[in-house]
Amino acid sequence: MRNTGILPTEQDAARERHPAAAGQAPEPDSQAQRAALRVENLSAWYGRKLAVADVSLDIAANSVTALIGPSGCGKSTLIRTFNRMHEFAPHARVEGRVLLEGVNVYDPGIDPARVRQRIGMVFQKPNPFPTLSIAENVAAGLRFLGVRSRAEIGDRVETALKLAALWDEVRNDLKKPGIALSGGQQQRLCIARAIAVEPEIILMDEPCSALDPVATLKIEDLMRGLAERYTIVIVTHNMQQAARVSDATAFMLMGEDGAGHLIEYRPTQELFTRPQDRRTEDYITGRFG
Numbered sequence: 149m150r151n152t153g154i155l156p157t158e159q160d161a162a163r164e165r166h167p168a169a170a171g172q173a174p175e176p177d178s179q180a181q182r183a184a185l186r187v188e189n190l191s192a193w194y195g196r197k198l199a200v201a202d203v204s205l206d207i208a209a210n211s212v213t214a215l216i217g218p219s220g221c222g223k224s225t226l227i228r229t230f231n232r233m234h235e236f237a238p239h240a241r242v243e244g245r246v247l248l249e250g251v252n253v254y255d256p257g258i259d260p261a262r263v264r265q266r267i268g269m270v271f272q273k274p275n276p277f278p279t280l281s282i283a284e285n286v287a288a289g290l291r292f293l294g295v296r297s298r299a300e301i302g303d304r305v306e307t308a309l310k311l312a313a314l315w316d317e318v319r320n321d322l323k324k325p326g327i328a329l330s331g332g333q334q335q336r337l338c339i340a341r342a343i344a345v346e347p348e349i350i351l352m353d354e355p356c357s358a359l360d361p362v363a364t365l366k367i368e369d370l371m372r373g374l375a376e377r378y379t380i381v382i383v384t385h386n387m388q389q390a391a392r393v394s395d396a397t398a399f400m401l402m403g404e405d406g407a408g409h410l411i412e413y414r415p416t417q418e419l420f421t422r423p424q425d426r427r428t429e430d431y432i433t434g435r436f437g
């Protein structure tokens with residue numbers, strides 16, 4: 149086994165800390181593991197610029213899938229195509245299919261708001277609604293969905309905050325502004341907000357890059373726990389993080405056409421210890437990027 153420098157021992161330790169993740173990482177394309185999301189020949193443009201070229205991959209349910217690759221290779225663009233957030237960009241366009249429970253989210257008649265409820269998103273910078281309290285931040289999506297009962301909202305806020313491992317820290321401060329929390333707490337608040345509407349998949353775009361190491365570890369632990377209920381996709385620049393938290397890793401790279409291509413997609417441990425593609429090996433051993 150080649151040592152690519154991504155500390156397999158650290159990864160093993162992480163897996164021991166999370167017995168649910170023990171054993172074989174899922175084969176991304178194995179029939180045994182249900183695909184929560186199937187991406188087929190997906191290309192994405194900004195105007196005439198092709199940003200992501202012909203990506204196909206299956207995201208296994210109840211697992212953490214990491215997306216790595218150098219800056220500008222299309223990681224954020226790709227995940228934003230999964231829940232139709234890409235189309236918020238001017239002149240944005242998508243070709244290909246994203247199948248959620250076998251239904252293409254780009255089919256005519258599909259409500260993009262419903263897609264975004266089923267596939268939630270957490271961003272790089274914690275972004276609580278600045279004027280809302282902690283509880284109101286978590287409840288915001290529920291109100292948007294038309295939930296009116298105060299009792300139900302209260303229950304679901306509490307459940308979401310518990311799932312986001314924030315409840316114990318904020319239970320007595322629910323009326324305080326969300327932005328009064330620390331950065332790490334704000335990010336968990338945003339995770340609670342995403343969870344509250346009961347999504348199936350949660351996309352996280354570099355969720356720890358604005359956080360200190362302690363807050364980062366908390367979010368990583370949280371992700372492993374959340375994978376028991378949800379399917380998590382995380383974009384990260386931090387390869388140790390990908391090795392620690394993910395079951396499968398996808399490596400993307402910008403091609404000579406200037407667009408992002410999927411180079412290799414395999415169980416995390418294999419990708420980091422026995423990369424099949426020379427470009428993956430060069431990247432994970434720090435030769436570029």
Ligand SMILES: Nc1ncnc2c1ncn2[C@@H]1O[C@H](COP(=O)(O)OP(=O)(O)OP(=O)(O)O)[C@@H](O)[C@H]1O
Pocket residue numbers: 194197199217218219220221222223224225226237238
């Ligand atoms: N809103 C936009 N309008 C036009 N081009 C964009 C837009 N967002 C991204 N791009 C371009 O698409 C390509 C892919 O960008 P993207 O943000 O997806 O990369 P990334 O892998 O997430 O990078 P990073 O690691 O820096 O976040 C880049 O060339 C970028 O300049």
Ligand SMILES: [Mg+2]
Pocket residue numbers: 223224225353383
């Ligand atoms: Mg990005």
